[in-house]
Amino acid sequence: MFDNIKILFHQGKQFIPDPTTVQIPGIFRGRPVISTEKVNKKELSDLCPTNAISVHPVSINLGKCTFCGECALRFPTKITFSKDYKLATNNLERLIIKEGEDKPIEVNPDLVRSEIHRILGRSLKLRQISAGGDNSYEMELNATNNVQFDMSRYGIDFVASPRHADGIVITGPITQNMAKAVEICYDATPDPKIIVLVGTDAISGGIFAGSQAIDRSFFSNHHVDLYIPGNPAHPLTIINGLLDLTRKHTEK
């Protein structure tokens, strides 16, 4: 009994008081900022393992970026990764960061479907599906609910069954072997329902784009409500993305 109280006392205060404003210590590769400096564009785009860098104009597609930082290491004055962890949006266009542009990535409230706003409100119960995710995304999703990040304080939880869920969260590029299960799980979720993609692999296939073992036909039939980039996405990126989606549409 006293041991337990001692242990509790020794943990101190672990929770992050405000996950929307907290600073990340050390180095972190969040939203990139690209200067207008002239560089060898071919060399720059060749550096990227996932062809996330385009050259006219120089831009980085965060839906493809693995955040390895190779480009920033070679061209430190051209590309810098800021510590801004708010990377989630519902607009694929906003994931493309162009040179000379330094503005926050946000959810566009006009694109949020009105039935989500009307029926789901600010709380979300989500069912996660790993479809080729390498377990790093899954670990970070689990971390969103540890004592530090504590996402459930906002009424956002992960549930065991799609029947209890307001939507699904997909990680991984969707493998052929998992494609059917993803479809079944989606169908089992009651309407209205949202689709959230977490991580580069889910958004674009990442390093697996073009692999013959993946099957991304799910996305040609279904509307995605939120893209959360990262490799894996940081818990703060996930929390802020989901908060942005639920809050932005209530303000409409």
Add this chain to the structure above:
Amino acid sequence: MNYISIKNNQTILLSDIPESNYEWFYDMNLDLVSGHTERHCVNYFGYKVGNNIKLICCIADDSTHEILVSTCLVHKAHALESFSKQLLCFEKFEREIHENFGINYIDHPWLKPVRYAFNRDDKSLTMDNYPFYSIDSEELHEVGVGPIHAGIIEPGHFRFICNGEQILHLEIQLGYQHRGIEQLFIDKKKLVERATLAEDIAGDTVVGHSTTFAHVWESLCGFEATNELEFLRTLALELERIAVHVGDLSAACTDIAYQLGSSVFGRLRTPIINFLQEWCGNRLSKGLIRPAQNKFPFTPALAERLKMILDIFEPDFNEMSEKLFTLSSTLSRFERTGLVSNEDAISIGAVGMAARMTNLNRDIRSSHPFSLYADLDHKPIIKRHGDVYSRVQIRRREVEQSLRYIRKLISEVPVQTSKVEILNTPKPNSFCISLVEGWRGEICHCALTDKEGDLMLYKIKDPSFHNWLALALAVRNNEISDFPICNKSFNLSYSGHDL
């Protein structure tokens, strides 16, 4: 003796591997492993040579620190005698050869699909028609779980045959995570692409797999890694070990409904992975390890910071584990749950923690030392009971051991140059094998190059490839409600297995 003895991370010419006919190959490899617990098969795979299949078998000898490599050419039309009939530890490897190339075995006890690879030989076999073992009985019932599980974890299907609450048999169907990584290693030509792929084999073992890849690549290119590079890898491997072990202790507490342990260990993982992020910008160390390159120098300031973090971490960790391991309510759930005997572990060729929990000394850090482990004089942590208790105890002791190693490592940080070394192109017609002890166990990567020095085959083996069978054995005669704690105490990788 028709094999060649090589060291960990050694590159040899493909033509240096002695070839024999299948009979010789069969007798020799079975003789090497049979009755010798110090030897086990670390990789056994095939690749196409014209219309034939070339098999390469790699047996690690822990006492001589050598790897014995042999090869054999076979044809698809000829059904073979299986190694597995004699020694079960070859079971998965032969199933994989069967699945990929259609080679038939006349006496394989369990010739079922492994992962339904996209380039498998028989496309009529699909995830939906997996041939589950079943028992026709009025008393028994089957329970199917997955591929999507209740928690946020990777997909896999578990089929239990139960007598009431008791599990008689568990069969695990994997392959849902198959992304075709081995083929992508060949298709993608840039080093940065391949290094990224290595990091994505298993996102919980980023350092383990990317270090193995770095070793393979450097060896193929004839580059000897500097002390500075090996320092970073050793340090990162031990940090990864601490982070995952502490996370596993938290999960074990969750599965026995011990809330205090679950929360405290859960939060103790955070400072370690946050330190990795302070160092390299990613909490799971993606982007940190690259062949012949120190991307993120370990500065004296980082060493100081890490020391400070560990000084706070250690007493909190010790206090919590002291409590966990003296509480009768937690011990009664750990002890004698999910038993695997020493004989079974040897028979199935278990590696890493799954071997060490049953008094089977398998640890690449001491048996085939790489990076700085020879200097650290690593002594594996061995437990005897083979139950959940042994598995959680190993984690506690390995965290303590890793803390000592890290303190020793950061007391003398080598000068950081962050120089990018120029690598030669890989040697043509070569074979390289690299073994690394990740937190889960032995990781083995093999690479073969063609006559231009381009990658021809990249073969990855995660420790989970051996150990999934250990989990299936562990749950027998346990209550089905104990499956979660059994599963978590192994914490095996789906993506590392499915590739």
